Structures are given as structure tokens and as C-alpha cells.
Amino acid sequence: MQWTGSFIPTLREAPADAEAASHKLLVRGGYIRQLHSGHYSLLPLGLRVHAKVESVVRQGMEEIGAQEFLLPAMHPAWLWQRTDRWDTMGPEMFRLQDRKQADLALAMTHEEAFTQIFCEISSYRSLPQIWYQIQWKFRDEPRPKSGLLRVREFAMKDSYSFDLDDEGLDRSFNAHYEAYSRTFKRLSLDAIAVEASSGAMGGTASVEFVVPSAIGEDDIVRCKECGYAANVERATSKAVSPPAEDTVNTTSDEPIPFPTPGVRTIADLEKFKGGAPAYRQIKTMAMMLDGELTLALLRGDHQLNLQKLSDTTGASDIRPATSEETLQKLGAHPGSLGPVGVTEHPIIADLVLQSQSGLTTGANKDDLHYSQVDMSRDVKVSQWVDLRSVDHGEPCVHCGAPLEMLRCIETGHIFKLGRRYAEAFGATLLDDKGVEQTITMGSYGIGIGRAVAAIAEIHHDERGLTWPTRVAPYEVVITVTNISDRNTMEAAERIYEDLQNAGVEVLIDDRDVRAGVKFADAELIGIPWRITVGRDIAQGEVELIERATGKLEKIPVVNISHYTAGRIASQLKASQTIR
RNA sequence: CGGGACGUGGCGCAGUUUGGUAGCGUGCCUGCUUUGGGAGCAGGAGGCCGCCGGUUCAAAUCCGGCCGUCCCGACCA
Numbered sequence: 130m131q132w133t134g135s136f137i138p139t140l141r142e143a144p145a146d147a148e149a150a151s152h153k154l155l156v157r158g159g160y161i162r163q164l165h166s167g168h169y170s171l172l173p174l175g176l177r178v179h180a181k182v183e184s185v186v187r188q189g190m191e192e193i194g195a196q197e198f199l200l201p202a203m204h205p206a207w208l209w210q211r212t213d214r215w216d217t218m219g220p221e222m223f224r225l226q227d228r229k230q231a232d233l234a235l236a237m238t239h240e241e242a243f244t245q246i247f248c249e250i251s252s253y254r255s256l257p258q259i260w261y262q263i264q265w266k267f268r269d270e271p272r273p274k275s276g277l278l279r280v281r282e283f284a285m286k287d288s289y290s291f292d293l294d295d296e297g298l299d300r301s302f303n304a305h306y307e308a309y310s311r312t313f314k315r316l317s318l319d320a321i322a323v324e325a326s327s328g329a330m331g332g333t334a335s336v337e338f339v340v341p342s343a344i345g346e347d348d349i350v351r352c353k354e355c356g357y358a359a360n361v362e363r364a365t366s367k368a369v370s371p372p373a374e375d376t377v378n379t380t381s382d383e384p385i386p387f388p389t390p391g392v393r394t395i396a397d398l399e400k401f402k403g404g405a406p407a408y409r410q411i412k413t414m415a416m417m418l419d420g421e422l423t424l425a426l427l428r429g430d431h432q433l434n435l436q437k438l439s440d441t442t443g444a445s446d447i448r449p450a451t452s453e454e455t456l457q458k459l460g461a462h463p464g465s466l467g468p469v470g471v472t473e474h475p476i477i478a479d480l481v482l483q484s485q486s487g488l489t490t491g492a493n494k495d496d497l498h499y500s501q502v503d504m505s506r507d508v509k510v511s512q513w514v515d516l517r518s519v520d521h522g523e524p525c526v527h528c529g530a531p532l533e534m535l536r537c538i539e540t541g542h543i544f545k546l547g548r549r550y551a552e553a554f555g556a557t558l559l560d561d562k563g564v565e566q567t568i569t570m571g572s573y574g575i576g577i578g579r580a581v582a583a584i585a586e587i588h589h590d591e592r593g594l595t596w597p598t599r600v601a602p603y604e605v606v607i608t609v610t611n612i613s614d615r616n617t618m619e620a621a622e623r624i625y626e627d628l629q630n631a632g633v634e635v636l637i638d639d640r641d642v643r644a645g646v647k648f649a650d651a652e653l654i655g656i657p658w659r660i661t662v663g664r665d666i667a668q669g670e671v672e673l674i675e676r677a678t679g680k681l682e683k684i685p686v687v688n689i690s691h692y693t694a695g696r697i698a699s700q701l702k703a704s705q706t707i708r
Numbered sequence: 709c710g711g712g713a714c715g716u717g718g719c720g721c722a723g724u725u726u727g728g729u730a731g732c733g734u735g736c737c738u739g740c741u742u743u744g745g746g747a748g749c750a751g752g753a754g755g756c757c758g759c760c761g762g763u764u765c766a767a768a769u770c771c772g773g774c775c776g777u778c779c780c781g782a783c784c785a
Binding site: 166238 | 720735747776
């Protein structure tokens with residue numbers, strides 16, 4: 130491609146509202162433009178990178194035997210009503226009506242649509258199946274942000290596995306795990322696979338692939354010693370035990386009430402005469418779960434993890450109870466709440482509290498607390514679960530080493546869905562004994578545009594983007610320092626043709642501008658290899674510069690095309706063959 | 709949804725306090741000079757000052773309403 134005549138609108142300055150590095154550079158480099166919040170146009174360079182990322186993702190899918198489809202982006206309401214997600218998806222789903230006032234949705238994912246097609250299969254002999262597509266998804270995000278990282282309209286590779294039994298699902302899930310690991314390596318992303326919450330997808334297990342980056346929105350904990358990694362929404366750790374010298378006096382047979390005027394917080398009670406250290410208190414959080422008051426109990430120095438509470442209860446609408454609600458239902462305002470004697474509301478307690486005694490907590494009467502509370506004796510716990518948030522530095526559950534916390538971009542997510550969708554659609558078939566079985570499913574996603582942004586986020590420097598060759602919009606840029614010098618221009622054009630004939634994707638900068646402008650633009654848009662044809666042409670040489678390293682080689686003109694094509698081919702092959 | 713910031717040629721900004729001819733840098737066009745790290749000089753094009761309403765002889769500027777964008781939080785596969 131010739132630069133002259135191409136639409137590569139580079140900018141010297143980034144738009145004022147761009148904050149993320151990938152956002153600034155993709156705009157400055159002429160890759161994307163914003164139409165409105167959360168909706169970006171891909172310009173020619175942007176589309177080329179997007180397509181390359183797609184091709185890497187496709188390779189990974191084809192390697193596990195997945196078959197490519199393309200389903201509609203616009204769905205009838207009934208499809209989503211089958212699984213109840215027409216209602217449960219809420220405002221995040223774009224909805225519209227056609228001229229007949231029939232309800233439609235812009236698809237945010239395609240479990241329903243694929244499962245509906247799967248119903249044509251009626252024999253176990255057809256299994257397993259893995260189906261995928263690369264398709265536009267629409268999600269009415271509350272807050273789009275950071276350029277391509279969080280948008281309302283984006284391409285996603287989504288795949289779906291269909292198996293007869295749990296072992297089959299495990300195989301399909303593991304195949305995706307391996308495929309995703311390879312795919313992110315090929316994209317030059319150091320993705321970490323972490324245990325995650327399944328959220329609105331439901332299902333039994335899910336793993337996120339995340340790339341460490343400060344611009345991300347997911348916090349994960351990781352153990353450097355044993356490799357344990359999980360999203361904070363799910364992560365667990367060994368609770369730090371109270372100091373050994375702090376022995377508990379458990380002589381009392383029942384909780385002892387004591388007045389605590391003005392005490393409203395854990396910290397207040399720590400300082401209060403006759404109070405207790407935080408780790409010896411029960412933190413009682415009155416929560417409204419889909420409108421029902423529920424007590425969530427934690428050790429005083431621990432924090433409630435809302436996602437864990439949501440995952441264990443299945444509640445979708447979770448909020449703290451108001452002080453009017455706690456007064457009415459429990460008899461006190463927040464600050465004096467406690468679980469002792471509470472029987473009419475569910476009590477969900479964190480595992481750390483199990484069989485603890487000598488604890489202090491509110492007495493459900495303002496300005497009154499109990500000491501000497503024994504969890505097993507005094508509290509009617511309906512469910513023991515892991516409820517607390519993990520903190521930086523806590524010991525790993527597996528090996529005890531301190532956990533580190535990392536801010537990450539979520540680039541992929543794989544789910545074991547189980548039979549929920551199959552049941553809703555009646556996706557059954559006959560097994561080898563002629564018995565009807567409901568199949569089990571998995572669903573798996575990679576956001577293409579987000580992957581583009583993540584790569585840009587990782588691969589750039591102060592001068593611009595530094596694309597890995599596999600995803601670069603062009604593999605080589607030929608910078609002609611002076612197009613009006615005939616020797617220079619002719620040599621450049623010969624190299625251009627030779628490279629094209631060798632199958633290399635090459636951009637020739639034939640613009641009538643000064644060399645400095647061309648160097649700056651080439652570095653900004655981040656083409657991995659640059660051939661500078663200029664002053665050395667008198668000696669029959671040109672320069673080959675690797676963008677990412679800045680390494681410069683002087684190469685005879687007669688060898689340059691062959692040499693460069695070879696370097697690129699070996700890079701591409703290295704990426705292709707990652708296992 | 710709560711908090712904050714912002715909206716003026718393609719991009720970056722000043723001007724708004726104190727109402728009075730819409731400005732600077734960059735980019736763009738033309739010419740001459742220059743030509744390996746975002747050149748110099750000269751000439752030129754380009755703006756419903758986010759939108760609607762109000763106040764006023766007069767509004768980018770003051771008042772009211774609305775819309776939009778970004779950031780933090782909430783939320784979110």
C-alpha cells in the first residue's frame with residue numbers, strides 16, 4: 130500500500146478526553162475515531178489489526194475442531210423469554226420494536242440462539258460439537274470508558290460446546306482453556322488464567338483470562354509460590370489468626386449484655402472500655418437480598434465481598450438495609466446490630482467465624498452490645514460460606530505464601546454452563562442406550578476489540594505503538610527519505626515490489642514530506658519493521674530498523690527484501706506454532 | 709444512579725471574572741527556499757462559540773432549561 134492516497138489520519142496531539150494509553154495512541158495513530166460514547170469507528174489501519182486478531186483467534190478455535198457460524202445480531206423477544214433472560218438481563222440489553230410492535234433485542238450474547246439451533250441434533254453420535262462465531266455484541270454499559278476497552282458495541286468471538294455428560298464438558302472446557310492460553314500467547318499477551326465468578330451466566334465453573342495492566346477493571350489475587358490465581362470476586366485466603374497470646378475467656382454460659390453508649394462502629398468498640406479488638410467482634414451486616422432481610426456475619430476486621438454473597442444466595446438485587454428497615458425488623462439502628470437470638474431472618478456467616486467463641490457483637494438494641502458470644506451456642510446460622518474479601522499479603526490457601534493483588538484487563542472468559550440452557554430449550558438427545566438425555570453446555574468468549582486495546586496497552590512506548598508482527602496493520606514500512614531523488618525512489622519501489630512478491634504486507638511512505646515527519650509517523654503507528662531508503666543508497670545500502678527494540682542494521686539493497694521477508698516469516702512462524 | 713470536570717475551525721488551547729469586530733498553536737491549501745528526526749518565510753481557506761429560551765441597544769461571555777463527552781464511585785459475563 131502506498132501512503133499517498135491512504136487514509137491514515139495521524140494526530141500530533143491526543144484528544145483531551147482520552148486517558149488510557151491505548152485510547153490515545155489508537156486515535157493519534159489513525160486507527161479509530163469515536164462516533165459517540167462507547168461506539169468507535171475502525172479506520173483502515175484499525176480494521177487491519179482487528180482482522181489480524183480475529184485470524185489468530187480463529188486459528189485457536191479451528192485447532193480444537195470448532196466450526197464457524199454467523200448468527201443474527203437482532204433477536205426476537207421470545208428467544209430470550211425461553212430462558213427468562215429477557216427479564217433478568219435488565220437495562221443492559223438494548224431493546225427495540227419493529228413496525229408490528231414486536232419486541233426485539235440486540236444480542237449481548239448467543240447462548241439462546243445457538244442452543245435453539247442445536248435442538249436439530251437428536252443423537253449422541255453427533256457429539257461433541259463446538260460452535261463459534263465472531264459477531265457484534267451490544268451491551269448498554271452504564272459507563273463506557275478507555276477507548277476500545279469498554280464499549281457498547283464490539284466484536285466478540287463466542288463459542289459454545291455441547292456434550293452429553295460432565296466428562297465431555299470437562300474435555301470441551303479444557304480444550305478451550307488450552308486454546309485460549311495459546312491464543313493470548315500468539316497475541317503477545319501474558320494472560321493469567323484465574324478462577325472467576327460466573328455472574329449472570331450461571332453455571333458451575335468459570336475461568337477468566339486477564340492481562341495485568343493498571344488501566345484494567347478487574348482485581349485478581351495471585352500466589353507467586355504455587356500459582357494460585359483468582360478474581361477477588363472469588364478468591365480465598367487463610368485468615369490471619371488472632372494473636373496467640375490473646376486468650377479467650379469463655380467462662381460465661383450465655384452472652385453478657387453491656388451498655389455501649391455512642392458506639393456505632395467496629396473501631397468505636399475497639400476503643401471503648403470493656404470493648405474488644407476487631408478480630409474478636411462479629412460484624413453484622415443487614416442486607417436486603419431481593420427484598421428479604423438477611424444477616425451477613427463476618428469477623429470484625431474483615432470486609433464483605435458482595436459478589437460472593439450474590440453467588441451463594443443467587444440474589445440479583447443486593448443492598449444494605451436502611452436504618453429504618455433495621456430498626457423495624459431487628460429493633461436497632463446499624464451500629465448495634467447482632468445475630469444473637471435472631472431466628473426470623475436468614476443468617477449467612479463467614480467460615481472464619483465457625484465455632485468461634487468469646488465474641489462481642491451488637492444486641493439489637495441501640496447502645497447495647499453482648500460479650501461472650503459463642504457462635505455455635507448463641508447464633509442460629511443458616512449457611513456457612515466464604516463471604517470475606519481477600520486482602521493483599523494474606524496467606525495463600527494452598528501454600529501459605531503471601532498473596533499479591535494485580536489490576537487486570539479481562540480479555541477472555543470461559544464458563545461451564547451445565548444444563549440450564551439445554552433444559553430451557555429442550556435440547557435432549559438419545560444416548561447409546563436409547564435413553565433421552567439433556568445435554569450440557571459451555572460458553573466461551575474473547576473480546577476482539579478489547580484484545581486490540583490490550584495489546585496496544587502493553588506494546589507501546591513514548592513514541593507510539595509497537596505492534597507485534599502477527600497483529601500489525603502492515604509488517605514493513607518503507608520510508609523514502611527523499612522521493613524526488615530518482616535513485617532513492619527507484620530503489621524503494623524495487624524493494625516494495627520484491628517484498629510484495631514475497632507475500633509481505635508493506636506500506637511505502639511515498640509522501641512528499643520531510644524525513645522527520647515520516648519517521649515520527651512510522652513510529653507512531655507502530656509498524657514492526659522499517660526500511661529506510663536514503664543517504665546510504667549511494668553505497669548500495671539501506672537501513673532496517675526493528676520498531677520494538679530500535680535495533681538498526683545496514684543491509685545491502687540487493688539483500689534487503691529477502692532478508693526482511695525472512696525475519697518476518699520466522700516471527701510469524703514462531704507465533705503460528707506456539708503450543 | 710451519586711460526585712467532579714468540560715463543551716470555542718480537524719486536534720490542542722486562550723478569551724467568559726468585568727457583555728461591545730472570535731483569537732493563538734498545530735494541521736490544511738498556494739508559492740519560494742530547505743531536505744535523515746514533526747523546517748523557514750510569505751500569502752490563504754476553514755468556526756451554527758453544544759442546543760433551546762431569557763435578560764440587554766448588544767451575549768462565546770449574564771440567567772434558566774436541556775443535550776453531549778470524559779474522570780471517580782455504584783453497577784456490569
